[in-house]
Amino acid sequence: xxxxxxxxxxxxxxxxxxxxxxxxxxxxxxxxxxxxxxxxxxxxxxxxxxxxxxxxxxxxxxxxxxxxxxxxxxxxxxxxxxxxxxxxxxxxxxxxxxxxxxxxxxxxxxxxxxxxxxxxxxxxxxxxxxxxxxxxxxx
Amino acid sequence: xxxxxxxxxxxxxxxxxxxxxxxxxxxxxxxxxxxxxxxxxxxxxxxxxxxxxxxxxxxxxxxxxxx
Numbered sequence: 423x424x425x426x427x428x429x430x431x432x433x434x435x436x437x438x439x440x441x442x443x444x445x446x447x448x449x450x451x452x453x454x455x456x457x458x459x460x461x462x463x464x465x466x467x468x469x470x471x472x473x474x475x476x477x478x479x480x481x482x483x484x485x486x487x488x489x490x491x492x493x494x495x496x497x498x499x500x501x502x503x504x505x506x507x508x509x510x511x512x513x514x515x516x517x518x519x520x521x522x523x524x525x526x527x528x529x530x531x532x533x534x535x536x537x538x539x540x541x542x543x544x545x546x547x548x549x550x551x552x553x554x555x556x557x558x559x560x561x
Numbered sequence: 562x563x564x565x566x567x568x569x570x571x572x573x574x575x576x577x578x579x580x581x582x583x584x585x586x587x588x589x590x591x592x593x594x595x596x597x598x599x600x601x602x603x604x605x606x607x608x609x610x611x612x613x614x615x616x617x618x619x620x621x622x623x624x625x626x627x628x
Binding site for chain 1: 585586587589590592593598599601602605
């Protein structure tokens with residue numbers, strides 16, 4: 423057998439490359455999000471068209487995150503795909519149930535209207551927890 | 562589903578990483594299949610059988626099926 427230079431815990435190189443690409447697009451997307459948000463808050467723009475262009479750039483970077491993630495998912499092996507899909511399902515479940523429960527708390531006057539960051543944190547936390555659980559389960 | 566992956570790999574003195582590289586999957590996937598925590602898809606099972614030059618039944622067997 424032709425032994426390839428692979429360390430015991432290494433995943434195939436293409437998955438690492440795709441993962442690095444996703445991290446890059448997410449970083450750029452978040453950076454433009456923060457920049458656009460602050461620019462709007464502190465009124466850095468003098469023309470309304472600049473706001474539209476900045477928001478469009480942020481949206482395009484967001485789309486690149488989605489496309490890159492889909493490619494990443496497609497090129498993973500079947501177990502890694504299963505772990506990722508289970509993590510996404512958990513994130514969506516937690517995000518959906520958490521949002522609906524919180525909206526009921528808001529309706530009941532028990533809690534204040536939530537910030538979008540809370541929903542993002544719920545989704546991110548659910549996804550992260552799902553990955554940890556999945557990787558531990560198949561260790 | 563039971564399998565003889567660990568035995569077949571040991572007979573050829575291959576590591577999990579070697580087998581993972583040959584099948585183009587992660588080492589975690591090989592480990593999960595060997596320990597019975599994960600059942601491979603039919604295409605991957607055929608790929609494993611082809612690699613060992615065996616029939617699929619010689620590598621994998623259904624625990625609930627007739628033996």
